[in-house]
Amino acid sequence: MYGAVPGRTARPGAALSPATYLRRVMTDFFKYQALGNDYVVIDPRSTDLPVTPETVRRVCDRHFGIGADGVVHGPLTDPRPGVPVPLALFNSDGSVCGRSGNGLRMFALHLADRDAGSWATGEPFTLRTSAGDSPVRILDRAAGAVQVGLGRPVFDAAALPLLNEDGTPAEGSTLSVPLTVGEHRLTVTALDNGNPHTVVPVDEPTPELARDLGPRIAGHARFPHRTNVQFLRVASRDVLEIEVYERGAGYALASGSSACAAASAARRLGLCEDRVEVRMPGGSVTVTLAADGSVTLTGEVRQVATGDFAPALRALLDRTPEAVR
Numbered sequence: 512m513y514g515a516v517p518g519r520t521a522r523p524g525a526a527l528s529p530a531t532y533l534r535r536v537m538t539d540f541f542k543y544q545a546l547g548n549d550y551v552v553i554d555p556r557s558t559d560l561p562v563t564p565e566t567v568r569r570v571c572d573r574h575f576g577i578g579a580d581g582v583v584h585g586p587l588t589d590p591r592p593g594v595p596v597p598l599a600l601f602n603s604d605g606s607v608c609g610r611s612g613n614g615l616r617m618f619a620l621h622l623a624d625r626d627a628g629s630w631a632t633g634e635p636f637t638l639r640t641s642a643g644d645s646p647v648r649i650l651d652r653a654a655g656a657v658q659v660g661l662g663r664p665v666f667d668a669a670a671l672p673l674l675n676e677d678g679t680p681a682e683g684s685t686l687s688v689p690l691t692v693g694e695h696r697l698t699v700t701a702l703d704n705g706n707p708h709t710v711v712p713v714d715e716p717t718p719e720l721a722r723d724l725g726p727r728i729a730g731h732a733r734f735p736h737r738t739n740v741q742f743l744r745v746a747s748r749d750v751l752e753i754e755v756y757e758r759g760a761g762y763a764l765a766s767g768s769s770a771c772a773a774a775s776a777a778r779r780l781g782l783c784e785d786r787v788e789v790r791m792p793g794g795s796v797t798v799t800l801a802a803d804g805s806v807t808l809t810g811e812v813r814q815v816a817t818g819d820f821a822p823a824l825r826a827l828l829d830r831t832p833e834a835v836r
């Protein structure tokens with residue numbers, strides 16, 4: 512579907528403890544969270560589980576599966592130091608996601624946890640997704656402090672894409688554009704930082720607002736690729752507060768690319784400094800904006816669990832069509 516998936520390729524090493532060896536060879540999933548934004552990592556070197564949109568939906572199901580906002584599938588080829596590591600990102604509804612600030616940070620920590628070696632030294636390395644390359648760096652492994660660069664966002668209607676009210680393609684800047692959602696006449700700033708985002712400045716971002724208006728903006732006819740949505744309050748020039756509704760995953764306690772989108776939009780609107788704390792219900796991250804607009808996200812990531820699917824669930828997952836092996 513999106514490239515060759517190697518089978519179980521773990522190599523027993525004389526220096527490995529039995530527990531480390533088992534974890535490397537036969538672990539179906541690794542679960543991580545970043546401020547309550549949770550992803551299941553499926554590493555094709557540790558399991559031969561097929562990964563398809565249907566398996567992603569089942570794994571992410573909070574009642575019938577493991578539960579997560581999305582899945583990170585990778586590495587898609589054996590990782591080598593100095594070479595970008597390819598991986599695929601999925602939302603909990605099974606849709607593909609170009610880039611996830613938190614998912615990438617979790618995967619970086621996964622490589623350090625599982626493979627150690629050069630991945631755990633704190634030196635930067637590069638992860639590759641369908642949205643391009645992202646540099647990552649583990650600042651403090653014990654504290655789970657991980658940084659990712661999301662590049663320069665694009666504020667361009669054709670790139671998102673954003674349509675006019677009449678359905679024709681819009682052109683030009685997406686800074687402070689009018690958007691009508693039912694009875695609401697909003698002024699929003701849309702951008703692409705690997706994913707499409709729409710930042711909505713409000714007096715008071717609340718979970719209720721995100722859950723109510725979020726899906727109506729995410730699925731608005733003017734965004735044919737849908738959009739992630741951030742309800743933003745500028746608390747000060749150094750502190751932003753957001754509530755997030757994610758395309759493909761719904762209401763989220765936190766989102767890395769959303770935090771970056773909010774900071775990029777606020778900066779372009781002249782509302783904040785080059786370094787801001789972005790507060791979300793699950794916690795805070797730091798976003799820094801370079802002079803050329805490129806964005807760096809820093810925050811905490813934690814491993815939650817490692818494990819195997821029970822045979823009955825595994826049988827269901829194996830039975831899904833269009834399996835990639």
Ligand SMILES: N[C@H](CCC[C@H](N)C(=O)O)C(=O)O
Pocket residue numbers: 548580602607608609610611612613614706707739757758759760765766767768769
């Ligand atoms: N749902 C999103 C991506 C979510 C990424 C988010 N979890 C992050 O941490 O950046 C999409 O389809 O564009």
